[in-house]
């Protein structure tokens with residue numbers, strides 16, 4: 001699925017896209033999601049984002065969500081009961097919800113996965129904490145497990161924000177310039193070409209002549225060549241993937 005079909009997929013459905021988040025730290029979400037494109041998307045009704053405190057689905061005086069791991073070891077583990085109760089309650093409110101767990105051991109989040117998620121009407125993101133979750137959550141409650149990279153964060157709030165941000169900018173109407181996500185890094189398997197703006201010369205460093213030429217065909221050709229060059233030099237893994245995926249297609 002490319003950006004165009006992901007966006008067309010969403011246009012078939014009634015807006016807004018609904019994203020629910022289950023977290024132990026709801027306060028962490030205010031700020032990053034209240035600025036810029038995310039703020040506009042929420043205000044204009046493109047994105048309906050709801051942050052829920054997992055402790056609201058506990059029933060004891062201490063609002064307990066975690067317990068020590070069977071078999072011993074450091075840290076605490078999120079208990080299954082509040083998570084199952086919360087997810088089942090939130091899913092009952094929507095017809096079609098994709099439930100996603102954030103975990104370092106999940107599949108690696110990418111632009112391709114963001115496109116896939118942008119076509120789904122409702123997402124429910126679960127932010128882990130402590131040592132993680134009781135494994136039965138992964139086995140029996142969720143549809144997918146996503147990691148945002150090969151490193152360990154304190155909790156799943158930042159991964160959830162990364163996913164929300166990446167998906168939201170793919171929703172129709174979220175960006176001022178509708179063509180922006182079609183041409184960005186990863187949208188065609190390549191990194192993006194370099195950008196320049198005024199002045200044409202800064203501290204002796206000149207903008208490439210072709211960009212000042214007004215020759216649109218030459219500019220497009222230069223940009224494609226630069227995108228290929230960058231990808232080969234900086235991300236040979238992406239270049240290999242592209243070559244294997246499209247052996248007969250000429251890229252530049």
Ligand SMILES: C[S@@+](CC[C@H](N)C(=O)[O-])C[C@H]1O[C@@H](n2cnc3c(N)ncnc32)[C@H](O)[C@@H]1O
Nearest residue numbers: 102103104128131132147148152153155156159
């Ligand atoms: C301290 S981490 C737990 C790490 C876990 N013990 C492990 O070794 O895989 C706590 C929570 O942060 C989130 N988290 C941390 N790093 C992440 C990553 N790279 N991608 C997605 N979620 C992550 C997950 O929700 C995780 O349950």
